[in-house]
Amino acid sequence: xxTKNIVLNVNGIEVIYNHVILVLKxxxxxxxxxxxxxxxxxxxxxxxxxxxxxxxxxxRRSGRIEVAGQPTEGMPPEAIAHLGVAWCPEERGIFAxxxxxxxxxxxxxxxxxxxxxxxxxxxxxxxxxxRKSQGTKLSGGEQQMLAIARILRTGAKLLxxxxxxxxxxxxxxxxIGEVIRTLRERGFTVLMVxxxxxxxxxxxxxxxxxxxxxxxxxxRREDIAGRREExxxxxxx
Amino acid sequence: xxxxxxxxxxxxxxxVVIGLINGAFYSLMSLGLAIIFGMLHVVNFAHGAxxxxxxxxxxxxxxYFGLSYWWALxxxxxxxxxxxxxxxxxxxxxxxxxxxxxALLLTLGVSLLLEGAFxxxxxxxxxxYPNPMSGGLDVAISFIPxxxxxxxxxxxxxxxxxxxxxxxxKLGSYLRAANENPNLVRTFGINVPRMLMLTYxxxxxxxxxxGVMAAPIYQVSPHMGANLIIVVFAVVVIGGMGxxxxxxxxxxxxxxxxxxxKLFAPDYAGIxxxxxxxxxxxxxxxxxxxxxx
Numbered sequence: 001x002x003t004k005n006i007v008l009n010v011n012g013i014e015v016i017y018n019h020v021i022l023v024l025k026x027x028x029x030x031x032x033x034x035x036x037x038x039x040x041x042x043x044x045x046x047x048x049x050x051x052x053x054x055x056x057x058x059x060r061r062s063g064r065i066e067v068a069g070q071p072t073e074g075m076p077p078e079a080i081a082h083l084g085v086a087w088c089p090e091e092r093g094i095f096a097x098x099x100x101x102x103x104x105x106x107x108x109x110x111x112x113x114x115x116x117x118x119x120x121x122x123x124x125x126x127x128x129x130x131r132k133s134q135g136t137k138l139s140g141g142e143q144q145m146l147a148i149a150r151i152l153r154t155g156a157k158l159l160x161x162x163x164x165x166x167x168x169x170x171x172x173x174x175x176i177g178e179v180i181r182t183l184r185e186r187g188f189t190v191l192m193v194x195x196x197x198x199x200x201x202x203x204x205x206x207x208x209x210x211x212x213x214x215x216x217x218x219x220r221r222e223d224i225a226g227r228r229e230e231x232x233x234x235x236x237x
Numbered sequence: 238x239x240x241x242x243x244x245x246x247x248x249x250x251x252x253v254v255i256g257l258i259n260g261a262f263y264s265l266m267s268l269g270l271a272i273i274f275g276m277l278h279v280v281n282f283a284h285g286a287x288x289x290x291x292x293x294x295x296x297x298x299x300x301y302f303g304l305s306y307w308w309a310l311x312x313x314x315x316x317x318x319x320x321x322x323x324x325x326x327x328x329x330x331x332x333x334x335x336x337x338x339x340a341l342l343l344t345l346g347v348s349l350l351l352e353g354a355f356x357x358x359x360x361x362x363x364x365x366y367p368n369p370m371s372g373g374l375d376v377a378i379s380f381i382p383x384x385x386x387x388x389x390x391x392x393x394x395x396x397x398x399x400x401x402x403x404x405x406x407k408l409g410s411y412l413r414a415a416n417e418n419p420n421l422v423r424t425f426g427i428n429v430p431r432m433l434m435l436t437y438x439x440x441x442x443x444x445x446x447x448g449v450m451a452a453p454i455y456q457v458s459p460h461m462g463a464n465l466i467i468v469v470f471a472v473v474v475i476g477g478m479g480x481x482x483x484x485x486x487x488x489x490x491x492x493x494x495x496x497x498x499k500l501f502a503p504d505y506a507g508i509x510x511x512x513x514x515x516x517x518x519x520x521x522x523x524x525x526x527x528x529x530x
Contacts, residue, residue, distance in 0.1 A: 055424045081426030093421040097413040105407075106414055107425035154425065 005033040006066075007158050007189050008085075013053055013063030015046075015213075023049050025213040026063065031158070031206075036180065036190045038204035040197060040235060046213040047193040048090055051160045054191075055087045056080040067158065082110050086151035090162040090193075094135040094143045101131040104150050111155030113187070120149045123179060141172035148179065152188075159183070161192040165199050173199055197235055209234060244500050247379035252496040254381050254389075258454065260492020261392030262447055266469040267476060267484040268396055269443035272403070275479035276416055276436040278337055279329060282344040284469070285462030286351040287441050291317050291448025292457040293355060296364050306369035309449045317445025321438035329437065330430070348462075355459040363456025388450050395446070396485040403481055412436065471514040477527020487525060 008031035015024040024046050031037045039047045053061050056077040065072045067083040086107070095103055104120065104127070121128035124145045130138060138146060144164055151159060161180075165173045173196070180190055180203055194200040200207065201224055209217040217234055224231060239246040266284060273281045294316050295309035304312070324347070332340045373382040403409040415422040415429050423429045448461075455461055476487030491510050499506040517524060 057420050057424070076428075076430075077420070077423035078426050078428045081424055085424075087421075087424045089421060093418050095414045095417050097417060098410060102410055106410060106422075108427065110426045151425075 006030050007033050007068055008054065008191060009064075009066040010050065010054065011064040011066075013050070013061050013065060015049055015053060015058055015061045023213050024053065024061070027210065027213070027215055028063075029208045029215065029218075031189060031191050034184055034187060034189055035206065036184055036192070036204045037206045037208070038200040039191070039193045039208050039210055040195070040200065041210040042195070042236065045210045047210050048162055049213075050210065051087060051162055051191070051193060054080075054160060055085060081154075081156070084111055084156045085158045085160065086154055086156035087160045088147045088151055088162060088164060090166065092143050092147040094138070094146055096134065096136040098135050099131070100127055100133050100135055100138065100146060103135040103146055104131075104153070107150055107154045109154055111157075113157065114155040115152045115186070117153070120152055123152075123182065124149050141168050141175075144168060144172070144176065145179075148176070152183070157187060158189045158191065161190060163193055163195065165194065165196050177203055197232075197237060242501070248500060250376055250379045250381070252500050253493065254385055254496075255499075256493040256496020257389045257489065258385050258492070259495060260489035261389050262451060262465065262488075263469055263472045263492050264396050264485045264488025265392050265443060265447040265450070266465065267472045267488050268399060268481065269440040269447075270469065270473050271476070271479055271481055271484040272399070272443075273437055273440040274473075275481070276412060277325075277329065277333070277340075277433055279332075279340040279344065279437075280337065281437075281440065282341060282466075283324070283348040283351070284344075284440075284444050285464075285466030286348040287317060287320070287444035287462070288448040288451070288465065289355065289457075289459060289462035290320070290351060291445030292366075292452045292461060293359070293364075293448075294445065295449040295452050296366055296457045299366070300364075306367075306449070306453065309452075310446070313449045314442035314446045317448075318438040318442035320445075321441030322434055324441070325434045325437040330434075333433075348466075352459050352463060359459060361459065363458030363461070366452035366457055368453045384453055388454070391450065393489075395443070396488075399443075400481050400485060468510055471510050473524075474514050475510075475517045475524060477524025480524065480526040483524060483526025 010027060010029045012026045012028055013024050014022065014026055017023045027050050039050060041047050052058050054065055056072060056075055067080065067085055070083055072080050098106060126142050127146055127149055130142060135146065148164060164176055177199060205221050207219050208215050241249050266288060270281055270284055273279055291313050294313045298304040298309050298312060328343055329340055332343060368384050370383040370387060373380050374386065403412055411427055411432065415432055419429045472487050472491055473484060476483035495506055495509055498509040
């Protein structure tokens with residue numbers, strides 16, 4: 001991989017929980033600019049923890065994380081956000097005290113190059129129709145779209161999407177896939193955590209499989225055809 | 238003479254005004270407590286001591302620097318805001334990740350320390366503070382001093398302004414969002430720890446401001462906060478912990494209720510708020526305006 005265009009470089013991160021349990025045991029991964037990278041693996045494997053480490057929400061960790069070439073050691077989450085990283089958490093984090101549009105407008109614009117509100121509404125017409133509704137009154141699919149849409153305005157170009165298809169109807173999953181493709185064309189880079197291998201395999205160029213806090217396998221999309229049986233067995237499909 | 242349920246009209250008007258004055262202080266104080274609790278999840282037991290400090294700073298500005306009430310109204314909230322910032326940064330910040338009881342005990346300790354220190358320095362008898370507004374309004378056959386009307390109007394204005402800021406502005410939406418999910422808001426690039434510090438500073442400034450407002454009506458004394466804070470906590474419990482509008486409405490409402498009880502059932506005036514508190518806890522434990530967690 002061309003190291004010049006690596007936007008996110010995670011190198012050997014270890015996270016210890018409560019001084020005892022090793023949650024991440026030296027996870028390393030690289031995300032190239034305008035790439036779509038998927039982290040696969042079962043529940044509790046350390047996928048979400050990896051994303052939380054990147055956005056700076058884990059107080060103590062060892063190893064090195066670089067965003068756009070800049071090491072983030074010791075930086076608080078609000079400073080890491082200014083490097084152009086945005087996170088869409090698994091639980092979506094829609095604010096009950098805010099309307100759909102207030103939720104959309106909440107994250108401040110930190111850098112130029114984000115989408116405008118009109119562009120976001122073109123991408124997600126449902127949200128335009130429900131702009132006045134309370135954020136948590138939206139359907140699960142709409143809330144997921146809102147959670148993704150919300151981080152597109154800020155100018156962040158590296159999007160971390162945690163389980164963005166979980167529990168959603170196939171038609172919504174398809175729509176989210178289309179949106180992610182469009183975003184890549186618009187210059188965004190995506191690192192996603194997925195349990196849905198079918199969804200991820202149609203989108204991502206590079207895959208990391210995490211198991212018990214360590215990367216146990218990595219492959220590219222072009223490898224899938226030749227190694228399908230082996231990969232599916234590894235993922236327990 | 239006009240009477241109302243057997244009570245002479247001037248007495249009624251007098252008690253309504255006293256009720257609204259007390260209500261104004263209950264509102265200002267419980268608003269500060271509600272904001273601090275809502276954002277920091279800290280039960281700020283030092284609120285009464287901070288109110289007392291506000292009164293003393295106003296008194297000190299006049300006594301030592303010749304600065305009038307109007308200057309105090311401006312300077313005291315700034316001084317107390319600074320005190321709040323230091324307290325949050327040096328003490329409270331270290332307790333966010335442990336049980337809420339620790340912060341409660343810390344603020345209680347600070348409160349006792351401050352009250353003790355002021356008692357040592359100034360004694361228990363109060364210091365008088367001159368009324369900045371002479372004269373008053375003649376309504377029928379009763380007389381309402383201008384200053385009391387000023388207190389009611391300003392308290393109402395400050396309360397509604399604060400409510401508007403939190404509920405209707407962009408910065409207020411950051412506060413509400415950070416209250417729901419501080420970590421996520423931090424990843425949006427918003428400095429939540431600084432916001433918490435400023436929120437605490439604002440709450441403390443509000444207590445200091447109330448102290449200045451109270452100085453011309455009550456005397457400035459080391460116990461002025463301790464006397465008020467117990468009732469204010471009852472107001473907060475009745476309104477619902479953390480509810481902004483709830484604390485404003487409940488503050489004024491209970492002040493009025495207390496005033497009217499003095500007329501119609503004087504024996505119960507001192508305990509009526511606590512009776513309402515017990516009933517609220519029994520039938521609506523989250524308070525009249527509080528949301529279930």
